[in-house]
Amino acid sequence: MSKPRHCLLHALLLAAACTTAHADEGMWMPSQMPQLAQALQKAGYTGDPSTLADLTAAPLNAVVRAGGGTGAFVSADGLVLTNHHVAFGVIQYNSTPARNLIEQGYVAAGRDAELPANPDFRVRVTVGFDNVTEQVLAGARGRKGRAYQDAVDAAGKRIVAECEREPGIRCSIAAMYSGSDFYRIRQLELRDLRLVYAPPRGIGNYGDEIDNFMWPRHAGDFTLLRAYVDRQGRPAAYAPDNVPYQPPSHLQVARTGPEAGDFAMLAGYPGTTFRHRTAAEFARQVEWTLPARVDVFDALIGVVEQAGRHDPATRTLYAAQLQSLKNNRKRAAGELEGLRRSDAVRRRAIDERAMLAAAPRSEARDIAALAGVLEQAAAVRERTLLLGLVTSQSQLLRSALHLQRLRHEAGKPDPERESGYQARDLALIEGMLRQVQRRYDPRVEKALLSELLGRYQQLPDAQRLPELDAAFGRDAGALAATLDRVYGSTALGQEQVRLDAFAAAREGKPLPADPLLELAAQLLPAQLQMENAAKASEGEQLRLRPAYMRALAAWRNAQGQALYPDANGTLRISYGRLEPLQPRDAVHYAPLTSVAGITEKHTGQVPFDAPQPLLDAIAAGDFGHTADPALGTQTVNFLTNLDTTGGNSGSPVLNAAGELIGLNFDSNWEAVSASWWFDPRYKRAIHVDMRYMRWLMEKVYPAPHLLQEMGLDGSSPL
Amino acid sequence: MSKPRHCLLHALLLAAACTTAHADEGMWMPSQMPQLAQALQKAGYTGDPSTLADLTAAPLNAVVRAGGGTGAFVSADGLVLTNHHVAFGVIQYNSTPARNLIEQGYVAAGRDAELPANPDFRVRVTVGFDNVTEQVLAGARGRKGRAYQDAVDAAGKRIVAECEREPGIRCSIAAMYSGSDFYRIRQLELRDLRLVYAPPRGIGNYGDEIDNFMWPRHAGDFTLLRAYVDRQGRPAAYAPDNVPYQPPSHLQVARTGPEAGDFAMLAGYPGTTFRHRTAAEFARQVEWTLPARVDVFDALIGVVEQAGRHDPATRTLYAAQLQSLKNNRKRAAGELEGLRRSDAVRRRAIDERAMLAAAPRSEARDIAALAGVLEQAAAVRERTLLLGLVTSQSQLLRSALHLQRLRHEAGKPDPERESGYQARDLALIEGMLRQVQRRYDPRVEKALLSELLGRYQQLPDAQRLPELDAAFGRDAGALAATLDRVYGSTALGQEQVRLDAFAAAREGKPLPADPLLELAAQLLPAQLQMENAAKASEGEQLRLRPAYMRALAAWRNAQGQALYPDANGTLRISYGRLEPLQPRDAVHYAPLTSVAGITEKHTGQVPFDAPQPLLDAIAAGDFGHTADPALGTQTVNFLTNLDTTGGNSGSPVLNAAGELIGLNFDSNWEAVSASWWFDPRYKRAIHVDMRYMRWLMEKVYPAPHLLQEMGLDGSSPL
Known part of the structure; x- marks a missing residue:
């Protein structure tokens, strides 16, 4: 502009x-x-x-x-x-x-x-860019939450499948303005x-x-x-x-x-990009998300460095993970520093207040509902952050969780399986299971999990889940005992054992008796429940954000400004x-x-x-x-x-x-x-x-x- | 200018x-x-x-x-x-x-x-600044080497003693233009x-x-x-x-x-400052001295860090020494980088060639002689660097060397003693002996000495000294055996033992039987011999540099430029x-x-x-x-x-x-x-x-x- x-x-x-x-x-x-x-x-x-x-x-x-x-x-x-x-x-x-x-x-x-x-x-050359909003949203209208999300997904899959019948063409659906508009992108794939x-x-x-x-x-x-x-x-x-x-x-x-x-x-x-997020989301990012990320990354960096202090072999195994933790920490700190320097929270809040004052009444209900959905998601933000890291920062526990989930999904027809567990994803899972050997030390994994689950144990009742409490207990002693017992007796540290379990899981067959696989089985219902809640929230956001975007566009327009959609991997100038x-x-x-x-x-x-x-x-x-x-x-x-x-x-x-x-x-x-x-x-x-x-x-x-x-x-x- | x-x-x-x-x-x-x-x-x-x-x-x-x-x-x-x-x-x-x-x-x-x-x-207020060149050099003329230096020192001490008879006044002698002129500085001491x-x-x-x-x-x-x-x-x-x-x-x-x-x-x-050093000294500084310092400091930093890697107590003991090594390394690297960036060696050489071409024949002999003296000093530069660090980077060996030297000096009347071992210096020596406790770990000191003396052992025959070869042998095995034997049995690690030895040394009495003190006694003649050679060289430089400075001043003057003396702690604008x-x-x-x-x-x-x-x-x-x-x-x-x-x-x-x-x-x-x-x-x-x-x-x-x-x-x- x-x-x-x-x-x-x-x-x-x-x-x-x-x-x-x-x-x-x-x-x-x-x-x-x-x-x-x-x-x-x-x-x-x-x-x-x-x-x-x-x-x-x-x-x-x-x-x-x-x-x-x-x-x-x-x-x-x-x-x-x-x-x-x-x-x-x-x-x-x-x-x-x-x-x-x-x-x-x-x-x-x-x-x-x-x-x-x-x-x-x-190399992909764009040969078509067409608005398909009506087709995508037709089946979603009237629905809410996860059903809304599922309807949008299903419509998108149908459009892509139809489009890709043409040889040499790859298609995708892009959501513009947070789900206000949907475009079908056709690309010649060289x-x-x-x-x-x-x-x-x-x-x-x-x-x-x-x-x-x-x-x-x-x-x-x-x-x-x-x-x-x-x-x-x-x-x-x-x-x-x-x-x-x-x-x-x-x-x-x-x-x-x-x-x-x-x-x-x-x-x-x-x-x-996240330029058009709500003022509350900006505030949460600066006041909670980024500081919390810096804090927990610092703690995990400390754990890995401490473990490697006396042990060059451990340092080698965890060098890549440590580097990645440090990069994540640096980016979070840099983003925090920049948003504070720009006074972004206050400025976004002033902007939004003016926008809401000028917004038509017809949008007010959905905008208020969006605020509620976001607040609800934020109510479990500590849990979401910590349990996400339990998976991404562990090697053996992550393997066990993937194996149990694969076994669970293998019972469904392929198109209905959760993405990441379809036939096309199996090679990726196998690769992950194989490379554990080069990145795993039970002492470090236990220390990382102690840090993360120890923090989880401190969360208020409303954020804890019965399956996790049952598995890890309610205090540091119980947690340590569980981790010592499971990691002391699991055979999943051996590559062949993991691959055997993979062979069973992909067929939906029972997995071998192993304490870590049993722990993962115990956690699976909690994982599915959290995932379901997250998808319901995402569906609601997809349904409600368009009202916010319409109000924002109207407000920008009133100032003589155009509004660009947040970046989503589509061609921009x-x-x-x-x-x-x-x-x-x-x-x-x-x-x-x-x-x-x-x-x-x-x-x-x-x-x-x-x-x-x-x-x-x-x-x-x-x-x-x-x-x-x-x-x-x-x-x-x-x-x-x-x-x-x-x-x-x-x-x-x-x-x-x-x-x-x-x-x-x-x-x-x-x-x-x-x-x-x-x-x-x-x-x-x-x-x-x-x-x-x-x-x-x-x-x-x-x-x-x-x-x-x-x-x-x-x-x-x- | x-x-x-x-x-x-x-x-x-x-x-x-x-x-x-x-x-x-x-x-x-x-x-x-x-x-x-x-x-x-x-x-x-x-x-x-x-x-x-x-x-x-x-x-x-x-x-x-x-x-x-x-x-x-x-x-x-x-x-x-x-x-x-x-x-x-x-x-x-x-x-x-x-x-x-x-x-x-x-x-x-x-x-x-x-x-x-x-x-x-x-706080010192300068109240007098008088040229005393004649008085200082009168007794030195016709002498050479150490005798020249001693005569200058003695004249300076006489002038200062005379000057300080006035109450509240501190006096000192400043050599300008590398010994061409001498000034007496009188300062009111608040x-x-x-x-x-x-x-x-x-x-x-x-x-x-x-x-x-x-x-x-x-x-x-x-x-x-x-x-x-x-x-x-x-x-x-x-x-x-x-x-x-x-x-x-x-x-x-x-x-x-x-x-x-x-x-x-x-x-x-x-x-x-060293701005008026010869082109050969510039070349040596950039081509040898600074790279050699960076190299040996890197090695010593590595030794201290390696020793501290598994041992927090060691890290604490050597924190200050490590910081100082790093600062020295950083300064040497910075100086090297700057001199290279400025192309100082080449530019100083061009400048000096032109100066020499224009210099009067009367100065040529002394300038050539200066070059010879500097070259002679450079012939043992590796030894000078390494043995200087043996003293400055060790705690217990340094203590033993100081104790033996003190005992040696204590036999002379106070004014004739080497500076640093006079009555006024005893408190400083005692303080040094006391603080060893907070900075010493035998394992680290042995590792540092192994590094430095190991490098010394690689030097050509002309740079080695029989006393050191006798004490440490000619190879890594003999060196390790000596260090293990001496550090395994010395009692000098105990503060009271050091202080008892100090009490004996200051009276010139025999020191207790101790393997490290015996080692220091064995090294003392070599130390005295190197010191004497260094002082002879310094005396010759003091005698010969004025010819170089006269030629430089004449050369600058011919270009319409004034020449300032190198900095020496006197008031400058x-x-x-x-x-x-x-x-x-x-x-x-x-x-x-x-x-x-x-x-x-x-x-x-x-x-x-x-x-x-x-x-x-x-x-x-x-x-x-x-x-x-x-x-x-x-x-x-x-x-x-x-x-x-x-x-x-x-x-x-x-x-x-x-x-x-x-x-x-x-x-x-x-x-x-x-x-x-x-x-x-x-x-x-x-x-x-x-x-x-x-x-x-x-x-x-x-x-x-x-x-x-x-x-x-x-x-x-x-």
Whole structure:
């Protein structure tokens, strides 16, 4: 949305906040772009906004789902540009100790040298996006709770099954505005991808975890793949005589680079945001959920570290789990810090109060009912958090719970089974059962469960469940005795015993006599009951949130603002500009980095080990026409205020003329809280400057044939 | 030196380096200031440079040595302004658990409430500074090596003894330009200091170790003391009826604050620099000394951490030693990084080559001889490093070596004893022997010695000493056996045994039979021999460096530049300006911080626990006339390009009119290497903005009577 409109709203609500803020919040659906035409043009876009409305037409149909992220076609012969980290599995799949493409990078000298990707890597091209709200909700209307949810699910499954009858097409249903609207998405599924150009790890992942979330940044996080189809032009698995896919359109890499303040626009597939949650949900997130997560993660980190203090073998077994706990802890703390810094709870509350005052009476009943449903779910929030962790942080107990649940589900026809326990999920369960060996120590698992269940035992009666009380007792002594007894005598620590139990469970047969399996059987009814309650709550939320969204949209509309739906993995557009960042008092970050920073950070040690050819080329200073004229050097990454979240990795960044200037690959640490609240002071996205890619492909690891294919023949931009 | 002059030199030597550099290198002796008059005025100074020539006249006689740092008189009644960290011992001395002035800070309501400092705290006012080169060198001329050094030492001791006959006066000899000139410094020694005003730790030391060396900074690192004398105006120990000292002059705190780019000047007592070392010494520092220190510190850190991994008691015993090892490692690595970043070795070599080409033949012989002496010392550098650490990093072996050395020295008349073993040093030795108990674990000491002596055993024959080979053998097995035998049977781990040995040693009597004392006796001849060689080398350097300094001065003079002597703890002046810092690609630090940064950093946990009254005052925003008019808020610290080093803590920073605008308290991490090489891109000094002090004293912890005494009545500056 444009600055004046944004400030109009905020001027009414919180006068002080808008004075220095730029307002570029918004992950817009393509269909909303015509409505934003004026703002877009004012922001600097010189193209026709109406061409952005159709995600099955150029330029948006050049933007694809690539692996777990986003990508874009950049040539008529199916070259796909995405992040190095999005295509990492493809590079890894083609690497051997003798020919380590991760370390060395790869330049395919010609089409024959393009290397097949791992067979499960997919590129999806959206070919249809249709509103199916009526079909989805027809059977749900009049129902409530779990029945509402089940009716929506069933309708969705029917629509998808019907849609996927067309060969080569994958379909899915997306709920917009929290269940107000439903869309059927049809995607052409390309299955033969090949590795064409990857920089060495020391470029593509320069800085790795240390620089993750950091600005200034210096990574060449890009890779080129090529999509292939069969000779009839149809999606097909890899075959030597497949031919390059001819995409319906492709993006043109810009010949000049962006400067600070320039317009920028990005299209991609952001995953999940919570921007339109209620004020009560914001308050709960900041006042309870995030602090509670930090607290319990701290406790679990303490347990694992204490256990590993005297025992290197234990440290190895739990290294990955410890790292994951620390990452979760860090993200929760970062989100909390950001939401507090932005004063999000208070601001959301003021906004909602005004919205409710202006809302039509017709919505009031459902909005009040939604508040009740949310409050009811919150009443057992401590239990939900702790028991979720009992499953996710244990290895053997989780295995036992899965085995009992599988046996339970195996009694039903496959389509009726709970998702996760259908025939297609069995390989995953087996893999999980096999890998326990590499991640399990009974002493640590008991200590983790003591911590979590000890906390559970302190909960008030209303949050406890009779099955758990019966299994673990009501005090620390009983808990310890139970854990000692069960872990002292279970045979489930042996892989063969787990696999035997799996063989029985998948057939619905009785499981072997084992104290841990018996414990899991004892807990199963409680698990089913909690699950049922959660689904009923989710169904009610799906039914009631549309009223809240209608009131919110009306309120935004009254302020002259459009409302974008929360991110849900569908194609969105964000626009804004190259923007510096002032993260702290007296600290100012420029929006463009240069190769000087690569040399500065270089230590020769991973992850700051720039390859020698790159260091030599930087020292030689031969940047030619890819140099930034104002800075007089080669740029590497740039920073925008574009609105992104996880899933936007690999999103193309376009300039005012719609040319490709950058490739999104990260955001800054101060923006971790943007999944809930967009604060224009701190929200930034980090991109690879296409001029850096071009320079690498011209001068450092040359690929003139690919530059030519992308319409970049290496001559001067003028 | 002025920018044009500096650039003239560099234009000849390394054309590229000067284009963006500001040149404010120089720790000038006051006597040099008239010679810099033009440059000073060009830089913006509006006072008369000739008044800066005499450090016994105003304004320089207001700048004093305070504890281990610098201070300045700021009122006619003897108020001394210095850093909170310089006066920390005074605050600690007056703190009890019940009245914790460190935590709470202190405001003396009146003179009666001013609290006596610890009796060993001193403030020294320089009252004489005279060239005594002739007297010092008269007896040394014609001598060489150790005899030269001994003659200089003896002459210096005679001059000091003569000088200190005057009551209340402390004297010392300072060698300028590496022994070219010698000065006698006479200082009035004030011994009755009292605590007048100290902010709470959460202000004075906000950020502590985490923010140490960091910019942006937000510390109110200042404290006010008052000097007292007896009723006759003479220095005296604390007595209740002493009266405030009337200093010969005092500085006036400025009523307006500095802006970016403003002139700034600082006077203080910088400790030690190595700027005028030879190109070979620069090369050795970067290519050998610093990497070797990082390497051996890493190894020792590994040893201590490994030993503590399974043993909390050991971790406690070695916590301080580990911290010190880590600090040393960090400083060495930082210095190395900085010298490499500045390309100091190559640039110093180019500079020296040009100097030598221009040097008169008369100096050539001594300069060549100096090179030989330095090379000879370097031939045993590995041994010197390792055996130095054997002493400094061991507890029990060090005790044994000290005891044997004391017994050896005790046979001589006191004045002839090695310094460190005279009567005045005995209390220090006893204290060291007593505290071993709190820092010693035989397992760790053996592991540290195994590491160091194991490395020693690998040295070539020319660096090994027969006494050490005899004591520890030639391989790891023999070393382990010796350490096991000695540490398995020594009784020196018992405090009483050490103190009994001390009682015998100080009388020169035989020490008790003990394997560790016997080992130390076996090593003593080697220790004495190495010490003698080192002193002979130092004597030769003292004799020969003046030729190098004359050639360097002539070379600088030919370029129109003055040459300042390396820092040696005497009063120096530096001038420059408030200057931003661009420490890395795309990172820009403003030269002024504001109170917003205090709130941003505040976590409520040490060291980021700003006191509530400060947070409230910041939130209230009542900054009045102490606010920065351009920034519209209250500033806290500022950054200049002034040339400082350790010892400059507490140095007053003056504006163009000679008024006090800041108090130096730290420098930035990028400047750690400035002890060897001044790089104008990175060298900055960090100061408390006097406006922050004034605001705290007006609005947060009010002391109107002190503001009035300093001529600041709280009214508007205009």
